[in-house]
Amino acid sequence: MNRPSEPMPSLYSCVRTVYSTYRTEAMNKKYYGCRLSQIKRWNVTLEIVIAVGASSAIGAWALWRNPTGQCVWAMLTGLAAILAVAKPILRYSDRIERYTRLFAGHAVALHDLAQLTGEIEGLRDYPRALHKTYVAILARIRELTPEDDPNPDSSLLRHCFEEVKVQIPVDHLWWPTEGEENHG
DSSP states (O other), X not given: XXXXXXXXXXXXXXXXXXXXXXXXXXXXXXXXXXXXXXXXXXXXXHHHHHHHHHOHHHHTSGGGXXXXXXXXXXXXXXXXXXXXXXXXXXXXXXXXXXXXXXXXXXXXXXXXXXXXXXXXXXXXXXXXXXXXXXXXHHHHHHHHGGGSOSSOOHHHHHHHHHHHHHHSOGGGSOOOOTTXXXXX
């Protein structure tokens, strides 16, 4: 952002940028946590249907011996066969790994930003040392960007951000007066 010889932007501007990133990372962590939970549920459901449809022990149950049961069992085994073929195409395990990386990466960045925010509030300033920390956090966040959802679920994002607005209200954060200069 700034070279050592360049003056820092106003304290208010710096703090606003850090807080915005902090709240965005809180939203990202929530979003990818939800996406990870969703895809894990879908994967477990898929695995259960495939396992049940392939089970000869379940197929031997008496309830499948009447005409309705036979029809239901035939549909279930057919569905299990289709899902078994579709499973590699759906690539749930790849998506679980990607969402796990994104969730963990955003969680670490959020933790670091929470510490940075606490330091800013404690010092009531944003010295260059904190700016260097912020730049390092941004670099780690940028590394996650290529794996971000290309078409994120906008309703889930809105829901996550509404939770963040309650969890980290702007009026509970320390704010310098607009135009106030950095001291460090």
